[in-house]
Amino acid sequence: MQDTNPTLSQVDDIIGRSIVELYPELISWRRDFHRYPESGWTEYRTSAKIAERLELWGWKVFLGDEVLNSSARMGVPSSEVLTSCETRASQEGVSDILLERMKGGRTGVVAEWKSGIEGPVFALRFDIDCNDLQETEQEGHIPVKEGFASRHEGCMHACGHDGHAAMGLAVAKWISHYHRDFPLMGTIRLIFQPAEEGCRGAQAIVEKGWLDDVDYFLSGHIGFRSFELGEVVLNTTGFYATTKWDTTFIGKPAHASGEPELGKNALLAASTAALNVHAISRHSQGVSRINVGKLVAGSGRNIVPSHAYMQIETRGETEAINQYISDELQRILRASATMYDVELKLEKVGEAGEAKGTPEWVERLYENFSQVSGITRLISQLSLGASEDVVFMMKRVQERGGSAAYLLFGSSLAAMHHQAEFHFDERVLQIGVEGYVRALVNTLGEK
């Protein structure tokens, strides 16, 4: 591991130099998170590591029911899965006291630093969950080569949230160590959000009220299409509204040779549903998407399948288009159940809407980020063409009169997001941290 970020080491001001100093730690945090990835609502170790460090650095830390409105969580895993992940976290050293506060899928951390001087509330949000994916074992893969590949089977940070979490830690440590040099007013709030994958976690934090009094809100993402290191998008628009669905068809088994007519075939209900939802009409008002991503049905070759489970998502360039696709989907699922005389269970397990940055805030960010070392190009606005539940937070902030923006931090990528070979250029972490810090200092700095 390199000790310092070579291309970024030539910086001439205090903020720049202070962050260069944080770089080795930043990398080690990121790699630790990468080594122990945890899926949505099971980020016990991740949350504990964050909470312990922040507490140490003097932040007021909130956990469990303080962070979330539990009933607003979506797509929480079964209690078997939760228990098994809790056991794993315990074995990996999470203290019983912390674990007790988070048990049952109540992960995530909120931390606050109050200046003591009246002033605005500035919130930063970092998502911390991993993907359900087996990391590649190829030798060329950096995490393999450098020894920080995932040790959790079927789990991998393939979307950069390990980097997001590490950036959050770095911002926290910087504030803790340098705030005396840069007197700030108001309140800084760090939100480490669980379960962003599947758009399941943001709403539960919003409903707890953590965004209600926020004046300035920032979040961001590492890596975007072919954008390179040094390219940063300041106003991400074009979030696709999305809904995530879990659906189960429950029929009746029967011996497929002896009395097939007594079966109620859940597999065929699911198959006909899959085909027909993909045939939902395109929408003339904009982009729409539908995907049946998973289908598991039946118990054995000679039994009429009595059970079928599907994971589905819809998207729309606007919330109205997503609503159209979702309405079509629900009707088709119900009709497929009727068609095969089987029962339908349908659960909404994730959701996100549209959003875009607040224009004046984006302008100020432009100034702030112009000072960041290593930035080669600032892009004022870009359409994402994907979904993020950060929109719930942005919209809440904006509804209450605050300003919000979502950033994209360019980086060369070894493979696209959500792929087993995903890896980003770690130097992007320093760019992100410096940008966040400069925005904080410039916004809350006493003038």
Next chain:
Amino acid sequence: MQDTNPTLSQVDDIIGRSIVELYPELISWRRDFHRYPESGWTEYRTSAKIAERLELWGWKVFLGDEVLNSSARMGVPSSEVLTSCETRASQEGVSDILLERMKGGRTGVVAEWKSGIEGPVFALRFDIDCNDLQETEQEGHIPVKEGFASRHEGCMHACGHDGHAAMGLAVAKWISHYHRDFPLMGTIRLIFQPAEEGCRGAQAIVEKGWLDDVDYFLSGHIGFRSFELGEVVLNTTGFYATTKWDTTFIGKPAHASGEPELGKNALLAASTAALNVHAISRHSQGVSRINVGKLVAGSGRNIVPSHAYMQIETRGETEAINQYISDELQRILRASATMYDVELKLEKVGEAGEAKGTPEWVERLYENFSQVSGITRLISQLSLGASEDVVFMMKRVQERGGSAAYLLFGSSLAAMHHQAEFHFDERVLQIGVEGYVRALVNTLGEK
């Protein structure tokens, strides 16, 4: 456990009385097999138990490659599954020597007893594998109540093969202990067949030649529809010809929102295949069946599914009808792959044909079984309407000039075959053993 079979205890001849004496042991063998069920090609412990006992009783025992033509096995589990089952067998006490001979899914036992006097070859076949099914934990279920429920998760003897194996042991022990009282000529061959479920195992034994010189062949099954204890079918006909298929569609993943058009959707290929194979035309010449029993596709909600696996079976009242359905199936699967531009892998993992008993042999069995205690009704002929790979053995015997028959032993059943609540009336075991022994004695007895 009762010590003697109460209804059958009043028997007046030597054979009858000798078998009554075997009854407690017969029950304990069956319950031992029931407690440790093993799925097709993993019957390591079951085979070992059989081999050890037969060796003890003076039979010449064959194992592993002596029993099977390995390359003719169908539907062999993955090496991971085999290894895991071998480990389990080892932990359950199977000796390394025996295990070594069977490793890699080369299970099953053949045993021979040669009289030393020139005479016919009489073969009996017992299938020994279990079902892939979780046994019920309901208190009323006899195996639960009497403490012999399955200790292997996801495995259960729900088709009576535990009883078949136990009958085979009883026949072996009887011959071993009583042959001096009933001088026999010729050869007795006991075939303990693995992997009958899915019609995967018989062919590999046939190809090894074990049926080539057989003059008389018998096998049978416990429980049939609503037939009661004491009812026995002597000539089972109407075996449905069947073929078992494993099929995999391999496409290309893509982010379902970002670039869905780059995906090759294996889930939709499988769904359209499932629907269309169920729409294969009925056949005017007799019964046909098709079942997609299992479908597993996709990796995650927001990824175009790149992988789909299906378990399928076809059946026909005749081999020609099964061939018709199989031909249609294969064409539809290929077309579904083309339709979604995905790759198709198709493997035949099981197979069985038509067969029926040899008339004169059935007539002689009628006489033999008339002497069996506890029999209330002998049914000369009955159509099974299901599939059994014993047909490969019967046909080989008949092609070479031998005689074959397949019996059904009536028994009240707690639930139908292949169900979690399946249990049979254990007294049926005594009926079966006595029938087999009388057929042996009457056929091979020196006259």
Next chain:
Amino acid sequence: MQDTNPTLSQVDDIIGRSIVELYPELISWRRDFHRYPESGWTEYRTSAKIAERLELWGWKVFLGDEVLNSSARMGVPSSEVLTSCETRASQEGVSDILLERMKGGRTGVVAEWKSGIEGPVFALRFDIDCNDLQETEQEGHIPVKEGFASRHEGCMHACGHDGHAAMGLAVAKWISHYHRDFPLMGTIRLIFQPAEEGCRGAQAIVEKGWLDDVDYFLSGHIGFRSFELGEVVLNTTGFYATTKWDTTFIGKPAHASGEPELGKNALLAASTAALNVHAISRHSQGVSRINVGKLVAGSGRNIVPSHAYMQIETRGETEAINQYISDELQRILRASATMYDVELKLEKVGEAGEAKGTPEWVERLYENFSQVSGITRLISQLSLGASEDVVFMMKRVQERGGSAAYLLFGSSLAAMHHQAEFHFDERVLQIGVEGYVRALVNTLGEK
């Protein structure tokens, strides 16, 4: 046209000779019907020809509402079609008086001959409608060669009903001319039934009461599989129960490029229905059938199709199986409509059930037909494996204590029924007529 039936001309008794004399006329009647085929409920000319002749021969003739319960007719064509066929019939010489009585699709004729002496009622039924089929124009086709091919476009007697109607006329004329030589008691009733194709007409006659008092009932069909001239089946069983359905999906059009999401796609509703009804499970209790025979949907390439029409039929070896398939079908059609948010119209347009001959009656027929010239083989019983609405008549007769049977008259066929090249050996007509006459004379003859 040959003047006499060469193979059958050597007959020695009065009945036989009298029927040989009728042969030329029998052929000319059949050929006239063949030339002017009329589809179900439009048999205006056919009915008029029959009525006029029977009246001339002294029979009491019933027409229109006297024959049918109009509201029990199924599958009546649209008023446009009826009107157009009425115009055609008028142009072909049907008198206004007769036409007026039949208008609106009230075709068919019942005729009675009362002996004046107390005795049983003997009913014979002849179906008279043609198929909706264009007759071949190939030179080798006998009707083309002999100049009696269909002159009605899209209509053809391809099921032998022209022969059935001609046999009815011959029986009527024979009774009229010879009854003095063979004194009979009781009543003879001839039922010329419209709309047998599609099983649409019998029920309307049954509901009018014409079968309520019948003691002996006979009907029959020309040609069956590969049976040859001279082979006659006396007891047809294995009528498949059947239901015929017309279904229409009504959606909403929209420009397929401009605003496709506003359309309600009836074509896709019909397509998914078609696929899924063909996937209805086979039935373990016997033969089942399903067929979507016709599908017409959409108005233009660039319009989301708002209209789809389908013709469907279900069959079952028993009424219970047909009911199962019909229930499945209806649910699937409703679900398909829901799936595409379109309206469903579903109409039962034909129906028939199971039936079989009355055993003692079949025995007596065996004797009667043994006397018929040209018969080479009498088959006591045969399973049809098809549907015929004559079963409604047979069942009504049998419910009231009468006897019924349905015959099959073997004949070599140029092509199978319902094909453009269909033609039967006309000598079969003489066999049928002689059989019917002998059954009448032997049953009603004063003894």
Next chain:
Amino acid sequence: MQDTNPTLSQVDDIIGRSIVELYPELISWRRDFHRYPESGWTEYRTSAKIAERLELWGWKVFLGDEVLNSSARMGVPSSEVLTSCETRASQEGVSDILLERMKGGRTGVVAEWKSGIEGPVFALRFDIDCNDLQETEQEGHIPVKEGFASRHEGCMHACGHDGHAAMGLAVAKWISHYHRDFPLMGTIRLIFQPAEEGCRGAQAIVEKGWLDDVDYFLSGHIGFRSFELGEVVLNTTGFYATTKWDTTFIGKPAHASGEPELGKNALLAASTAALNVHAISRHSQGVSRINVGKLVAGSGRNIVPSHAYMQIETRGETEAINQYISDELQRILRASATMYDVELKLEKVGEAGEAKGTPEWVERLYENFSQVSGITRLISQLSLGASEDVVFMMKRVQERGGSAAYLLFGSSLAAMHHQAEFHFDERVLQIGVEGYVRALVNTLGEK
């Protein structure tokens, strides 16, 4: 019919006044075309009327093979349809001489006016075919009320081509009568194109070379979304690339009850194709469309359907996207045929690509149209979101260095295009003619 266009009657220059004088004739031509609508490749009467008038006015007129490369025509109707339309045209007064030149679907007219002075070639294109649609008979419908509703069953000018053709005549007459007052150089070419509906006709004219030497090209369309009279779009972009397909599946009939397994089911092949082509993935690079607009399959309820016909169209925001959808479509159609073991016939019957106006030409048009009476708003550019085969002409002109543009003439509409109640505000015709004339005079006028 009003004698003059009231709102436009206040014009002060010669061109304006001269066109006001043409207005009554313009309306009468349009209504004559509306009364006798002719579908693509059958515009015999329409072409004859145009040719006769142009000849009379001194234009050099080209017909039949002079106009078209016959083999490049797409979607030509069957010879039965052509013959029937030719007979109709003859009955409606088209001279044998003209008819002979156009027979076999070689419709359309090209006319040239050469100034005699060296100069540019200016081509105007007018499409002349009608829609396959039954015009409404509602009293409120202006063509009904004013007595010029369609007299051709199933044919209607519901897309304004009657108006386009009339505009072409008016331009021709104006040039013929006024060219002496406005000395022009170069050549004027009027192209009256057949078969625009379905994008079938333009390519055949392009391949004949009529666009090769064109310096300035104009065409346009009446009515667009909610644009009102007086609103004119000068540069239409966003033509969707499109391909039109006719496909036929040919299987084998069989009796659906007697021997269903012998059938090859074309209806199910078409149904599965319809569903699966609608499930073709959306494209991330832009708008895509697919529509199965028509499906006709099967011959009768009890026959396995041996024949199915479908009309399909694909579209894409770019030619690459349309190509993607078309490639997917073709593969799915082939796979559907394989799936049901039926033959596939696939014919491309129409096609169009992308295009947009030449910028400098659009700027000059802006000036020209600014002078037109009654124009309230000029829109520089608008995306069409639909397809037009004029793009073939535009692209050929631009490839050769010429300039092209496609205009949209706003008008209130009684119903949207392609609907039975379609009617436009006839005053739009005067606006179009004046614009075309001013563009001609300004471009070709000697300066």
